[in-house]
Amino acid sequence: MPQLVSTFLMAVALFGLTACFGEEEKPGPKMDHINVRNDSSTEARVRVKLWTEDILVVSAGDSGKMEFKAGSRTVQVEARSRKQWDDCWVTMQVGETLVVSDAGERIGCSVE
Numbered sequence: 702m703p704q705l706v707s708t709f710l711m712a713v714a715l716f717g718l719t720a721c722f723g724e725e726e727k728p729g730p731k732m733d734h735i736n737v738r739n740d741s742s743t744e745a746r747v748r749v750k751l752w753t754e755d756i757l758v759v760s761a762g763d764s765g766k767m768e769f770k771a772g773s774r775t776v777q778v779e780a781r782s783r784k785q786w787d788d789c790w791v792t793m794q795v796g797e798t799l800v801v802s803d804a805g806e807r808i809g810c811s812v813e
């Protein structure tokens with residue numbers, strides 16, 4: 702009987718050790734991102750509201766990519782022009798492209 706108990710305890714200990722060294726942890730979540738295309742005639746400063754304080758500066762006619770960690774698949778993005786400090790904002794999905802363009806006397810934002 703003591704041999705049966707010791708065999709059982711040994712089996713439980715081996716099983717427990719193999720469970721500890723099983724699969725490795727999966728890597729952390731990838732960074733979310735938005736793409737920005739500036740078709741306007743002025744430099745634009747772009748930021749994702751609520752999720753980051755970082756600002757991406759995109760020159761006229763240029764493109765850029767902004768990475769951040771979001772708690773949601775939908776974000777609000779604000780673009781502000783350098784020339785007149787006017788702004789526009791849009792609600793968009795993570796991974797989409799924000800297009801900043803000239804719209805009359807102000808800049809305009811759209812999503813592609």
